[in-house]
Every structure is written in structure tokens, then in C-alpha cells.
Amino acid sequence: MTTSTDPTVVGFPLRTPEEPLPLSQYASHRARQGLVLSHLPNGVPIWLVTRHEDVRAVLTHPKISANPDNEGFPNVGETMGVPKQDQIPGWFVGLDSPEHDRFRKVLIPEFTVRRVRELRPAIERTVDERIDAMLAGGDSADLVNDFALPVPSLVISSLLGVPPADRDFFESRTRTLVAIRTSTDEQRATATRELLRYINRLIAIKEKWPGDDLISRLLATGQLTAEELSGVLLLLLIAGHETTANNIGLGVVTLLANPQWIGGERVVEELLRLHSVADMVALRVAVDDVEIAGQRIRKGEGIVPLIAAANHDTEVFGCPHAFDPERSERRHVAFGYGVHQCLGQNLVRVEMEIAYRKLFERIPTLELAVPMNELAFKYDGILFGLHELPVRW
Numbered sequence: 354m355t356t357s358t359d360p361t362v363v364g365f366p367l368r369t370p371e372e373p374l375p376l377s378q379y380a381s382h383r384a385r386q387g388l389v390l391s392h393l394p395n396g397v398p399i400w401l402v403t404r405h406e407d408v409r410a411v412l413t414h415p416k417i418s419a420n421p422d423n424e425g426f427p428n429v430g431e432t433m434g435v436p437k438q439d440q441i442p443g444w445f446v447g448l449d450s451p452e453h454d455r456f457r458k459v460l461i462p463e464f465t466v467r468r469v470r471e472l473r474p475a476i477e478r479t480v481d482e483r484i485d486a487m488l489a490g491g492d493s494a495d496l497v498n499d500f501a502l503p504v505p506s507l508v509i510s511s512l513l514g515v516p517p518a519d520r521d522f523f524e525s526r527t528r529t530l531v532a533i534r535t536s537t538d539e540q541r542a543t544a545t546r547e548l549l550r551y552i553n554r555l556i557a558i559k560e561k562w563p564g565d566d567l568i569s570r571l572l573a574t575g576q577l578t579a580e581e582l583s584g585v586l587l588l589l590l591i592a593g594h595e596t597t598a599n600n601i602g603l604g605v606v607t608l609l610a611n612p613q614w615i616g617g618e619r620v621v622e623e624l625l626r627l628h629s630v631a632d633m634v635a636l637r638v639a640v641d642d643v644e645i646a647g648q649r650i651r652k653g654e655g656i657v658p659l660i661a662a663a664n665h666d667t668e669v670f671g672c673p674h675a676f677d678p679e680r681s682e683r684r685h686v687a688f689g690y691g692v693h694q695c696l697g698q699n700l701v702r703v704e705m706e707i708a709y710r711k712l713f714e715r716i717p718t719l720e721l722a723v724p725m726n727e728l729a730f731k732y733d734g735i736l737f738g739l740h741e742l743p744v745r746w
């Protein structure tokens with residue numbers, strides 16, 4: 354049934370220092386019938402999807418595409434100054450079935466719970482080394498730059514089999530990519546080129562001398578061309594870096610404000626839901642006329658399923674803004690939903706669990722070095738997080 358009334362047109366949910374995640378706007382959109390129509394900052398119209406049920410419907414609809422080559426795809430990142438990587442072969446998050454399935458099938462074995470369990474010692478070592486470095490530096494640090502950003506990038510570099518001597522190079526280039534505020538377009542383009550060149554060299558080495566690492570195993574499947582493999586590796590690197598870092602930083606803030614939960618078992622899952630850092634990441638376009646929530650969406654119209662809105666939908670999560678690791682409802686969509694659901698989710702869970710455990714065990718007096726209301730949230734990016742997090746002990 355299509356709604357007979359014209360859709361309500363609302364502003365693009367831009368973040369502000371007062372509301373880094375525009376959750377109150379989302380609540381009023383959910384209360385309206387159907388969907389709301391909005392515009393990207395560059396004026397292109399888009400449908401905003403804010404109910405949990407509707408977000409899942411969009412992300413599993415066979416006539417709704419994740420491919421940015423389709424006319425009308427909402428390039429949210431581009432309008433906010435994020436470089437485009439989706440033209441790179443192997444950038445499979447931008448492919449639909451059946452092309453997408455080929456990549457997913459060869460990668461799934463690399464991210465199973467079992468494979469991630471094998472990575473635990475390497476993750477623990479990385480986390481310990483970063484804490485050692487912070488402690489050696491005095492009695493204060495910026496937890497974003499000194500811990501949350503390097504940890505995921507170092508973990509991915511060990512996953513890929515980057516030799517330890519090259520990890521600093523790798524870490525510094527990936528850091529430039531996420532530093533939207535402090536790096537120029539030119540610097541980010543150079544960092545991408547350097548990373549791709551490095552990855553291609555690594556692939557050539559592993560082709561000649563295979564080891565026990567992800568690149569060697571992917572090469573052995575014979576399913577990907579060298580060019581596709583290099584795009585896949587760049588995607589893993591970019592998809593898993595700032596997302597994880599932002600979760601680590603925000604999680605520390607939330608745990609410091611709720612110390613009774615430090616060490617709690619179900620904390621990670623609730624932090625993922627509560628912060629929903631990848632709010633505007635799962636972008637889509639209709640490739641045929643479709644209907645969502647009774648609203649007709651025409652072929653070529655852009656759709657933005659808002660992850661944070663779904664994860665704060667009161668129909669599913671009671672008191673959604675509260676941090677309650679014991680809540681019984683666990684169907685959050687922080688990792689998306691459907692065929693593109695985050696490939697790295699098992700890895701992230703382990704990384705977050707180890708990061709919080711080690712931080713609070715080894716630095717029990719850890720505290721914020723500035724008042725909570727002075728924290729620099731990323732209200733100017735597509736991912737939610739913190740620019741920096743001054744702490745002391």
C-alpha cells in the first residue's frame with residue numbers, strides 16, 4: 354500500500370556540537386508515516402530511513418543496490434570531502450550479487466570466529482605495546498592518536514602479513530587517510546597511491562614466497578586477479594580502521610562515565626549499538642520502482658538507511674539512549690544487515706574486548722583530562738567518533 358500523502362521534506366541530518374548524532378531528529382522522522390525526503394548537502398534528493406524494520410528491509414531488498422555506478426547513488430562521503438575509492442577493482446562493498454558473492458565467498462574463511470581467535474595473541478601484543486608506549490610517555494596521552502587509531506591499523510597489518518619493520522609506514526599512511534580535518538585531498542590521494550604501491554609489492558612477494566597469512570591464502574584460492582586482490586586489501590584496511598578506532602575511543606568515554614560496567618561481559622555489543630559509528634555508511638539506490646514502509650521509491654532515487662536511527666528505535670530498544678549492557682534485545686544493526694553485513698565484525702569484537710580489558714587493567718586510574726562537554730566529537734565526518742581524547746592517569 355502506497356501512502357497517499359506527499360512525503361515530508363526534512364533537512365539533511367547534519368551533526369552539531371550540541372548533537373553529534375542527530376538522534377532527536379531521527380525520532381521525529383520515525384514518528385511520521387512512510388519515509389521522509391531530504392537532500393544531500395549538494396542538493397541531491399534522498400530518502401532517509403530511520404525505523405529498524407525499514408532499515409533491514411532496504412538492506413535486503415533485491416531491487417535496491419549498493420553499487421555507486423548506478424544513476425542516483427547518494428555519494429554522501431563525496432559531499433563531505435571524503436575521497437572516492439569505489440572505482441578500484443575489488444572494492445566489493447560497492448558490488449551487488451552475483452559479482453559481490455565471489456569476493457565474499459573467498460574472504461569469509463579469513464574472518465570466522467575461529468580464525469579471529471588465532472589472532473588473539475597478536476592483538477594482545479599490539480595493545481600491550483601501545484599501552485607500554487603511552488606509559489613511557491608520561492602521565493597523560495591522547496587516547497585517539499596514541500591508542501585507538503594505531504591499534505586497528507597495526508592489527509590489520511599483522512593480519513595481512515606486513516613485516517614488522519614496515520608497520521610504521523603502513524600505520525602512518527592509513528592515518529593520513531582518516532585525518533579528514535588535518536590532511537589535504539592531495540595528501541590523502543598520495544597516501545592511497547603509496548599504500549596501493551606497497552600492497553602490490555607485498556602481493557608480488559607473497560606470490561613468490563607464500564607464507565601463513567591472508568594474502569598468501571587468498572592468492573592460493575586462484576579466485577581473484579592481483580588487481581582485485583589489491584583493491585580488496587585496501588578496502589579491508591580502510592573499512593576496518595576509523596570505524597574500530599572510533600568505537601574504541603567512544604567506548605572508553607562511556608565506560609569512564611559508567612565505571613560499574615568496566616570488565617562487564619556484554620559491554621562490547623551494547624557499545625556498538627549505542628554509538629553506531631557507521632550511521633551513514635550503508636548507502637543505496639533503487640534500481641527499479643520499490644516500496645518501503647508504504648512509500649513508493651522510484652528507480653534512480655537515493656536511499657540512506659540510518660544505522661544509528663535503527664539502533665535507537667524505541668520499537669525495538671527500550672530507553673535506547675541508555676547504556677545498558679544487560680538489555681535483552683540484541684538485534685542491533687551496527688554492522689549493517691544482509692549480504693554486505695560487516696565482514697570484520699568478529700575481529701572488531703575481539704579487538705574492542707582486548708582494548709578495554711588491557712586499558713583498565715593496566716591503567717586503573719585512567720580518567721578524562723578535560724570535562725566531558727569539551728570533548729571534540731566528529732560532527733563533520735560521515736563516521737561518528739572523537740577527533741581526540743585527552744586522558745591522564
Ligand code: HEM
Nearest residue numbers: 445446592593596597600631635688689693695696697701
Ligand atoms: C561492511 C560497520 C569494522 C570490513 C560494513 C558495513 C557496516 C560496517 C555498517 C555495511 C556497509 C553496507 O552495507 O554498505 C563496521 C563497524 C566496524 C567495522 C561499526 C567497527 C566497529 C570492520 C573491520 C573490517 C571491516 C575491522 C575488516 C578488517 C568490512 C568490509 C565490509 C564492511 C570488507 C563490506 C562487506 C561487504 O560488502 O560484503 N562494516 N565495520 N569492518 N566492513 Fe565493517
